[in-house]
Amino acid sequence: MRALLLALAFVASAPALADSLMPAAEYANKQLPDARQEAQARALMDTIRCLVCQGQAIGDSDAEMAGDMRALIRTRIQAGESPEQIRAWLVSRYGNWVTYDPPLDAMTWPLWAAPLLLVLFGLWLVRGRFKRRRKG
């Protein structure tokens, strides 16, 4: 039984990862010489989703493709592009799925609206309470 479960676990977790035989891109794991640019690149990497291990940001992922994406971000930041321009470029290729910092649109506005609505609802409840107090 245990052996079977173990075997199943291995089958279920067989990674669809294959790496090429080429070395990693230069800026996959090397910081930019300019510390301010590196900080910008780093901040962007932590909000871009890895296409291979889909629960990770490319800043954390060991997938080769994530390394290529980190290299792309670093070289573009170095060339003077803003992080938001690069994010927009990636979103135009992969959709909002690729960013952990979703834009405000028809799909996502409830995320921002819900807390406000809940606070308003709470105030309305409290108002009712205070009214009742005064009566009594």
Add this chain to the structure above:
Amino acid sequence: MKRGFIIWVPLALFVGFAIIFAIGLYAPVARTVPSALIGQSVPEFELAGALPGRPGLSSGSLRRGEPRVVNIFASWCIPCRAEAPQLEELARRGVPIDGIAVRDRPQDLAAFLTTYGDPFATIGADNDRRVQLDLGSAGVPETFVIDGQGIIRHQHIGAITSADVPAILAAWEAAR
């Protein structure tokens, strides 16, 4: 009277959230990320030939009036071996196929083509994955059907099985 109903509202809300949460947790992970460029023009790119003496691939050559199939592949990609016969089949049916070899060394690529067949009119070398990212492709193999004006009409994610061949043929026919 009204109070008796209101007292259940928080519990009902909690149960509702718990159900939504459970559905989200148990739903299968989205494994395929389609390109956001379907229906749009191929981005400008230019790739050198992946093999000495063979032509590369550029976006310009995808706007010459005939629909083409672009296959993103690599010799180190195992599913790419499985789809090789289906690509041969498409080529036999008269579909022009261009390859984009992702991070592939010439010697490995040459060995791959010798072993698994070579249906490619051109093969561009995408050594830093820039063009794959530019096309919104999330892995290998992936296959795009591109019409004569360079508009991406269809994307197939993963290896092409024999069951997928008709759909790709149909997409290519529709792009004519």
